[in-house]
Amino acid sequence: MIENLIKDKEARPHVLHALEDFNFMPPKEAIVTDDVVELLQKSAVIIDFTIAMGCETLLENALKHPTPLVIGTTGLNEHQQNLLKEAANNMPILYSTNMSLGVAVLNRLVELASKSLSDFDIEIVEQHHRFKKDAPSGTALTLGEHAARGRGLNLDDVRVSGRNGLIGERSKDEIAIMALRGGDIVGRHTVGFYNDGEFIEMNHTATSRDTFAKGAIKAAKWIINQPNGLYTISDCLGL
Ligand SMILES: NC(=O)C1=CN([C@@H]2O[C@H](COP(=O)(O)OP(=O)(O)OC[C@H]3O[C@@H](n4cnc5c(N)ncnc54)[C@H](OP(=O)(O)O)[C@@H]3O)[C@@H](O)[C@H]2O)C=CC1
Numbered sequence: 001m002i003e004n005l006i007k008d009k010e011a012r013p014h015v016l017h018a019l020e021d022f023n024f025m026p027p028k029e030a031i032v033t034d035d036v037v038e039l040l041q042k043s044a045v046i047i048d049f050t051i052a053m054g055c056e057t058l059l060e061n062a063l064k065h066p067t068p069l070v071i072g073t074t075g076l077n078e079h080q081q082n083l084l085k086e087a088a089n090n091m092p093i094l095y096s097t098n099m100s101l102g103v104a105v106l107n108r109l110v111e112l113a114s115k116s117l118s119d120f121d122i123e124i125v126e127q128h129h130r131f132k133k134d135a136p137s138g139t140a141l142t143l144g145e146h147a148a149r150g151r152g153l154n155l156d157d158v159r160v161s162g163r164n165g166l167i168g169e170r171s172k173d174e175i176a177i178m179a180l181r182g183g184d185i186v187g188r189h190t191v192g193f194y195n196d197g198e199f200i201e202m203n204h205t206a207t208s209r210d211t212f213a214k215g216a217i218k219a220a221k222w223i224i225n226q227p228n229g230l231y232t233i234s235d236c237l238g239l
């Protein structure tokens with residue numbers, strides 16, 4: 001995501017990491033550092049698209065040096081999710097597994113469809129590029145949470161991660177989340193609602209990673225004016 005953020009003129013002066021990797025000369029006012037404390041102390045807001053461990057380091061240090069944060073990193077474990085909640089008591093944090101407007105709206109639609117189509121079986125498929133490290137995608141899990149919430153269920157209680165062998169019939173409440181990987185697919189999520197005689201499939205396809213960068217920059221401008229707390233991109237978009 002760093003190359004997509006650098007492409008955006010407004011974000012460019014604030015991008016601090018690995019600039020030379022992308023053959024880009026930072027402007028004089030940019031701070032280039034690999035010291036997370038210096039980064040926190042000198043930044044008005046930080047955008048994090050790294051890996052779960054990188055996000056954990058940022059949050060741990062942010063607890064001592066509160067700074068508004070926009071976090072898009074996925075694959076956070078339970079400890080890291082708790083750290084996110086704890087840190088949000090001391091600073092405004094916007095966390096979203098997907099920074100696009102389309103997915104923010106899709107989350108709403110899925111919750112509504114799940115509630116209205118209570119007899120339909122729900123299945124989620126996500127597709128991403130071959131370089132993606134975590135599975136299933138954070139977006140697919142968030143969509144699954146909305147689908148479960150629409151029926152008053154907890155995703156952890158009903159989630160299926162794979163099917164293989166003589167597994168028996170599908171149970172009514174289960175929600176499978178399956179991941180495909182290949183090529184340069186930016187991000188494609190399909191939530192299907194299946195019943196006897198009809199089905200609906202809701203699909204969102206990101207065709208450029210700039211979509212996520214633009215959402216994150218909008219979020220960064222918004223989060224600096226918010227009181228401490230944990231927000232999502234839906235809050236920023238007024239959804
Ligand atoms: N919420 C959203 O809308 C989106 C979320 N994402 C998520 O963002 C994350 C990054 O994705 P992507 O950009 O494709 O991944 P990449 O692997 O392309 O980039 C990850 C970057 O993080 C750096 N990094 C790795 N470890 C650390 C660390 N411990 N501390 C600081 N930086 C570190 C890497 O540096 P180096 O190369 O030197 O290791 C690299 O520059 C993933 O979790 C992905 O799911 C991605 C797109 C959209």
Ligand SMILES: O=C(O)C1=N[C@H](C(=O)O)C[C@H](O)C1
Nearest residue numbers: 074097098132137138139187
């Ligand atoms: O790794 C990616 O590329 C993406 N990750 C996010 C996720 O895990 O949901 C968002 C987007 O789909 C791209």
